[in-house]
Amino acid sequence: MSLGILGKKVGMTRVFDAEAGCMIPVTVVDVNGNEFLQVKTTETDGYSAIQVAYDDQKERRLNLPERTHQAKQGATGAKKLVKEFRFASDADLPNKEEGHPGAALFEDGQWVDVIGTTKGKGFQGNVKRHGHNGQPDGHGHMMHRRTGAIGAGSTPARVWKNQKMPGHDGVVQRTTQNLKIVQVRPEDGVILISGAVPGHNGAYVTVRPAIKKTAAK
Numbered sequence: 524m525s526l527g528i529l530g531k532k533v534g535m536t537r538v539f540d541a542e543a544g545c546m547i548p549v550t551v552v553d554v555n556g557n558e559f560l561q562v563k564t565t566e567t568d569g570y571s572a573i574q575v576a577y578d579d580q581k582e583r584r585l586n587l588p589e590r591t592h593q594a595k596q597g598a599t600g601a602k603k604l605v606k607e608f609r610f611a612s613d614a615d616l617p618n619k620e621e622g623h624p625g626a627a628l629f630e631d632g633q634w635v636d637v638i639g640t641t642k643g644k645g646f647q648g649n650v651k652r653h654g655h656n657g658q659p660d661g662h663g664h665m666m667h668r669r670t671g672a673i674g675a676g677s678t679p680a681r682v683w684k685n686q687k688m689p690g691h692d693g694v695v696q697r698t699t700q701n702l703k704i705v706q707v708r709p710e711d712g713v714i715l716i717s718g719a720v721p722g723h724n725g726a727y728v729t730v731r732p733a734i735k736k737t738a739a740k
Contacts, residue, residue, distance in 0.1 A: 527731030529577035555712030576602035639721035
């Protein structure tokens with residue numbers, strides 16, 4: 524894995540592409556306030572990684588171990604979100620003293636993956652939650668969007684584990700892969716990513732270089 528960045532989803536807008544002559548829908552991600560927290564090496568921790576901290580909060584909202592860890596690593600205030608990015612070796616680790624990661628970590632046209640938590644949709648039935656087709660819509664039919672039979676017949680005469688049923692939908696971590704950065708605006712501390720990313724406005728997201736697409740196109 525390579526170094527990524529933490530951010531907050533601001534919302535969606537659109538950008539005009541003069542060369543293509545079209546509008547591109549983009550998601551604005553605010554990445555101001557990222558800072559390196561701790562560097563982990565193979566010698567001291569058994570693996571190579573770096574912790575990135577993001578977004579300030581009241582110190583009293585941190586428990587004692589978190590507060591002590593952040594203070595020991597020299598964090599500028601109590602940080603709300605801490606994420607670790609692993610590297611193949613110590614040689615790939617960035618220098619903590621060089622500065623804080625920001626929008627300049629990425630460039631226009633780069634492919635990225637965005638990790639976030641999806642919107643909550645409350646209790647949903649099978650049609651909405653799992654995309655089932657539903658049952659006949661004729662006048663004589665009494666079950667249009669209901670689950671229907673869930674049994675497995677006389678053998679094994681039980682409901683299989685992980686049977687798709689109605690229930691709570693959303694609020695799960697999802698990764699949207701291979702999104703293209705349309706614009707990087709370091710002066711504003713934001714990046715504009717083509718398309719939609721998981722989560723509601725104000726939700727935290729992680730932006731990292733794409734795993735499946737490495738070259739800008």
